[in-house]
Amino acid sequence: MFPILNTERLVLRELTVKDAQAILDCFSNPDVLRHYGQKPLTSLAQVKQIIDNFSQNYDEKRGIKWGIELKGQEGIIGTIGFQEWSTEHKRADISYALFPESWGKGYALEAVNRVISFGFQEMELVRIGAIVFTENDASNKLLIKAGFEKEGILKNYMHQNNVPNDTYIYSLIKIKSS
Structure with missing residues (x-):
């Protein structure tokens, strides 16, 4: 059963x-x-295959991807999820993307905080990572606000439009309860 998560x-x-x-x-x-480090999507057939892949990744415990919807409104305003999920090593990387009309309203932080909570409590993660382009100011600020720690720089780590980009690598470690 796919988990449905709610925030305010x-x-x-x-x-x-x-x-x-x-x-x-x-x-x-x-x-x-x-x-984002991804080529533009070009067709509905391509997207439908990606949606099938998300479902398969969840079934195989390799990732989970949610659509973000405003309460009381039909249709998504973005996506959020975990990829590179390792149950053995109790870690996954978080990623998110919101439609531009939803930027700057706090939705991303609200979704990130809820997904982090789910990751630590329900998925039993110990480490949540994030990889972000160094010049992505909004996302870098969001991760710091959410409690992530910048661990370092990955040089020429992601290509966008055939241009290599440096990224920051972040982590959020589950605090052990005593």
Whole structure:
């Protein structure tokens, strides 16, 4: 059963084929992709395959991806999830993307905090990582605000539009309860 998460203003739910057009719109937008390290999506068929892959990754405990929805409104405003999930090593990397019209409203931090809580409590993660382009100021600030610690720089780690980019690597370590 796919977990549905709630926050004050958001519902994080499984992505479905009904979200395909919104995902295509988001991940073909140059503003969204500027710091994402991904080629633009080009077709609904491609998006539907990606949604199937998300479902398979969850079934195989390799990742989980939620659609972010505003409470009381149909349709997603972005995505958030974990990839590189290792149950053996109790770690995963978080990633998120919001549609530009939802930027600057605190939705990303609200979703990140809820997903972190789920990762530590339900997925039994001990480490949550994040990899972010060094010039992605908004995301770098968000991770620090969420409690992540910058561990270092990965040089020429991600390519965007065939240009190598440096990234910061962050971690958030679960605090052991005594």
